[in-house]
Amino acid sequence: MVLAGHSFGGAIALMYALRYHQGLKGIIVIGSGARLKVHPMFLTPCEEAIKVNARKWYALVEEMYRSTPEDYKREIVEKQKAIGPAVMLNDFLCCDKFDIMDRVHEIKVPALIICGESDVMTPVKFANYLGAKIANSSVVVVPQSGHFVLAEKPEAVNKAIEDFLEVISS
Numbered sequence: 001m002v003l004a005g006h007s008f009g010g011a012i013a014l015m016y017a018l019r020y021h022q023g024l025k026g027i028i029v030i031g032s033g034a035r036l037k038v039h040p041m042f043l044t045p046c047e048e049a050i051k052v053n054a055r056k057w058y059a060l061v062e063e064m065y066r067s068t069p070e071d072y073k074r075e076i077v078e079k080q081k082a083i084g085p086a087v088m089l090n091d092f093l094c095c096d097k098f099d100i101m102d103r104v105h106e107i108k109v110p111a112l113i114i115c116g117e118s119d120v121m122t123p124v125k126f127a128n129y130l131g132a133k134i135a136n137s138s139v140v141v142v143p144q145s146g147h148f149v150l151a152e153k154p155e156a157v158n159k160a161i162e163d164f165l166e167v168i169s170s
Contacts, residue, residue: 002165004028006150007122008091011036011098014130017107018100026110026168028161031119031147033126034104034133036095042121043092049085057085067118068151076151104133111137112164114157116145138164 002025005013010032017027042060049057061080065073080088111134115127124141131139140160145152 002026002028002168004030004161005032006030007032007147008036008095008098010122011095011100014100014104014107017109017111018103021107021109024109026112026164027107028112028114028164029130030114030150030157031116031122032113032130033122034101034129035099035126036122038092038096038121043089043096046085046089046092050089054085057088061088065148067146068148072151101129104130105135107134109136110164110168112160113137113139114149114160115139115141116147116149116152117141117143118145119147119149121147 001023003013003016004027005011007030010029013027013029014032014034017024045056045060049055058081061077065077068076111130113127113130113134115122115124117124127139127141131137140156142149142153142156142160145156150157
């Protein structure tokens, strides 16, 4: 099995590789890191939306997806707004607590680490850290893309994944 995840899903893939590596052929980590501290600029609008006014949170949601294709953006923004700021805040707080910096070197399965060149939530330095600490890994930085690289540049991400799967299958 090859496990893939984006953002907090990438954190889950990393944890899985640490705990249950038997039978795991590899992991694909997209827009993630060994530690996922969340900047207050993401937390504060969620907190304020729950207590006072959702206007800043709506702006945050719109901004987060600004570089994604319009059809994807429209759909995901509507889903985010329907779910609400409390769920997003909870997700961010879970991310904020995630930290395997002292254990990531223990991952022994092959890893593909993909990051958007302009990702502000999980910057390239996070991907490079994973690449430096996971022995059998490769880092792909996708130009002109951000945190939602898989939606912004699907061809580049799919190509990187196809290449990785070909290498670990041989």
